[in-house]
Amino acid sequence: MRSSLSTFNEIWQQQLRSSILIDADQHFLQQNFLIGCSGGMDSMLLLYLLHSLFPQRVRAIYIDHQLQEPSSTWGKVVADFCRQLDMPCVVECVDVVSGNLEQQARNARYAAFLQHKQPNEVLVLAHHQQDQAETVLLRLLSGTGVGGLAAMRRVDVRDDLTIWRPLLDLPREQIEQWTHDLQLSYVTDPTNADPHYDRAWCRTELWGVLQQRFPQMQSALARNAQLMQDADDILQEVVQQDWKKCGDGSHLSLNVLAQLTAARQRQLLSAWMKGELTYRPSLDAVERLQREVIHSKADAQACLYIKPYYYVRFQKTIYRLTAQEYLCKQTDEIPVQQQIHCTKQQLVTLISGDYCCTELEYGLSHELLDIPLMLYPRIGGEKIHLYGRVGAWPLKKALQDAQIFPWLRHRVQILAKDDVILGVFTPQGFWLAQSCYCQFGGWQPKLIHE
Known part of the structure; x- marks a missing residue:
């Protein structure tokens, strides 16, 4: 146990150093950490190791999606483990709305993270190398672009939170070995092996076939994600330059847009249409905007609705409007006289x-x-x-x-x-x-x- 812990501390110190943001203004490792813990092997190991390194600056949160009967029991496993470590723990029950179950569960989970995260905290998640490789493969099959293939970032700085994934370069086999050596208890979610879900299907049905042919597939896909992150960073710099020239979040000048190459037009429109949404629109949606609005007759007052925005052309400008803005005529009370x-x-x-x-x-x-x-x-x-x-x-x-x-x-x-x-x-x-x-x-x- 001591030997294992010594090895862990040495390796984790290397992991931490490689994860520090270069920008000194971020003070990344001077912040506190909120660990999203599902009770699974990966997150329980993450909980143990971060507590051993930052015992006074770590707390855990377990999100109970209430989709499976033992979910509340799993929450107790996490809470009991945190009590053993003398670590604060939050157990939060969420309601998952109908629709794509995996996506809606994720939305509910991140909403709970944001609700409980304190201003000086970084959210820490236990995604590892196989998770990254699976994400790349699934996004490739969904027809995503460079941004999608960039998959998950080790340090993901967003407007509302910062996410740290210190296990992202580690293979699952290494995590299993460490968990066994430390004799950590964890729970097993049966949906992780249910091929009804895309990620579980990829893991149980597709993974072995591809790995038999390409033994280094996992590390290769993860490496590809890193290359795509570099490409996406460069692409976003170009998009932001074009955006600044063409307009702002509410409108774009068609005259300036027309001066860009077709590829840069598509990239700018994709980023602009995203607005406050989590994901960019599909290529089909971008092409519809071009075909039905941008290339329409100048006096057509063309309008396209792609939930939740209306895209409207007025003279030589296109506007992105909320439903409230565009439909105000229907809701405003207008006296005749x-x-x-x-x-x-x-x-x-x-x-x-x-x-x-x-x-x-x-x-x-x-x-x-x-x-x-x-x-x-x-x-x-x-x-x-x-x-x-x-x-x-x-x-x-x-x-x-x-x-x-x-x-x-x-x-x-x-x-x-x-x-x-x-x-x-x-x-x-x-x-x-x-x-x-x-x-x-x-x-x-x-x-x-x-």
Whole structure:
């Protein structure tokens, strides 16, 4: 036991040194560690070794997916082991929604990790070399690209957490030997050998066949993942440069996009379409965006819905919108016609935003304050002489010039006194119309916030 532990400490010190982030600002190993422990061989060994190296900075979390009858018993095994080590342990039950069981279980698990992870903690997981190789193989069969084949990273820095996988280069045979030498108890999940699940099928049905032909397959696939990680890092640098030139998270310029090669266009669109989702869209989804929106006629106002986003073309730009943004016309309550009173003391709340009356160098006559004014929606075809323009212009043309999107134009309302148009309330603010009620030293509604 002592000899084994001495060997472990020596090897693990090497593992730790190789896992430290080069960026000194990360202070990676100065943080605490939250170990995701399933009770299996890999995670129980990970729990033991990290506790031996950082006894005061480690705690464990067991996620009970409640999908199998003995899952609560496995949680007790983990909790009992942590008590023996005098280590804090959290047992969290989660509900797995319907759908792809493996994916939904993973989503529930990571949501629980985020819920319990403290700001100064790194999440540590027990994935090993065979897990990595299986991931590469499964993603290859699913038709993924460079990012997918990069598989799992030893140190994965994300916006919401950092994940460390110190066992990632170790073969399962080595882990089995260490666990046996230390006489550690662990649980066995029967679904790990159930070919109904893709990963278990790969492990039980496909693995032996391929390994018989290619004995070094496991290390080769894991090595391929490392090469793909390097390639993906380089690719992402290029994508970010192109993204910065083309637009931002909400829109891309089609003129700038067209200057890129076809391959760089696809990569940029794939990253841009991902938005806040976990995974990038399929190649088919990217090609649909190109075919149905980007290459549509300029005046077609093309729109494509790929859950959960709407992708809309307006003039020479494509926009990525949430359902709430794009469908706001269906949810906004728009009065056909109404009376409003503009005063200096009260805000006026309209569908385009909140307004206050502000004195300006040029604006509406003070005689219009505190009296009923009419407000009605734009119906199309209106011509208005906006202040600062020569003659009357179609309101539609003014909205286009101001790049007020078609899906927001239902919020445009026209202010009038009798039959005289005083101005237009828009999502960008109030536009003054030239009329007999305009004067120097007047007032105008000012948009406070949308």
